[in-house]
Amino acid sequence: MRGSGLLDEAVVMQALEAVKDPEIPVVSVVELGIVQAVQVDSASGAVVVSITPTFSGCPALDLMRTAIESCVLDLGASAVRVEVVLDPPWTSDRIAPEARARMQAIGLAPPPPVGRFRTDISLTLEPLLASEDPVPCPYCGSSQTVMENGFGPTICRSAHYCNGCLQSFEAFKAL
Numbered sequence: 422m423r424g425s426g427l428l429d430e431a432v433v434m435q436a437l438e439a440v441k442d443p444e445i446p447v448v449s450v451v452e453l454g455i456v457q458a459v460q461v462d463s464a465s466g467a468v469v470v471s472i473t474p475t476f477s478g479c480p481a482l483d484l485m486r487t488a489i490e491s492c493v494l495d496l497g498a499s500a501v502r503v504e505v506v507l508d509p510p511w512t513s514d515r516i517a518p519e520a521r522a523r524m525q526a527i528g529l530a531p532p533p534p535v536g537r538f539r540t541d542i543s544l545t546l547e548p549l550l551a552s553e554d555p556v557p558c559p560y561c562g563s564s565q566t567v568m569e570n571g572f573g574p575t576i577c578r579s580a581h582y583c584n585g586c587l588q589s590f591e592a593f594k595a596l
């Protein structure tokens with residue numbers, strides 16, 4: 422497939438790094454593991470992007486779809502189709518380690534690894550946590566935290582309070 426057209430899968434995938442998750446503007450849809458596959462029809466220049474949304478029903482899905490479409494069209498694709506793939510479901514283990522670090526830097530605790538689909542144990546930054554364990558504070562690292570509200574500002578996040586540095590923070594839910 423490579424070579425004959427202007428576009429190939431790697432070029433499209435690289436361009437999609439510029440499409441950030443609408444709810445987490447510091448990480449891309451590629452780093453979040455939302456983009457599953459890119460197919461380029463080199464004859465027609467048409468592109469199909471397969472995505473698995475982080476949470477089905479996440480209101481960000483439409484925004485993300487539109488952003489992906491315009492990104493691919495900007496590359497010169499003749500047409501673009503965004504396909505939603507729900508099986509296998511997205512898991513927070515698909516979030517790239519660099520993206521976890523950047524989420525932490527903006528005070529959004531990355532989800533603990535859940536262990537499903539993991540192929541390389543060295544990818545995880547934190548020790549495996551049971552889901553009922555407190556979420557470590559992204560600011561000070563303290564585990565003296567309490568969940569304030571299981572439903573944060575979006576269904577993807579939960580709200581927490583750190584008794585170590587007395588700050589509230591959000592956590593991206595593990596699933």
Ligand SMILES: [Zn+2]
Pocket residue numbers: 558559560561562563583584585586587588
């Ligand atoms: Zn703290």
